[in-house]
Amino acid sequence: TVEGAPKQIFPNLEELVSKYEKPGQGLVIHLSNPMMRSGFCPRGRRMKLEMNVYENTNEDYVDILP
Structure with missing residues (x-):
């Protein structure tokens, strides 16, 4: 990493x-070199992250939040 x-x-x-x-x-x-997983990451955390990506709208398209 950079100092x-x-x-x-x-x-x-x-x-x-x-x-x-x-x-x-x-x-x-x-x-180039993968690292071995040091702990377990529960699936629930991933689902919460994915749910916060889009803004709820009534339009046909969704707006992606920054």
Whole structure:
């Protein structure tokens, strides 16, 4: 990591990709070595994250929140 940058640990690949998918963001180096999972991440947490991604509207389309 870059000196002074906070260490970030992502519970899954989807959250890591969502962090760096916006234009102008990216990883400085390529990911090459997977890390073994140190703990269990319950599925309920993932469901809560997915539920907060969209704003509820009465339209045919949904607005993605930042």
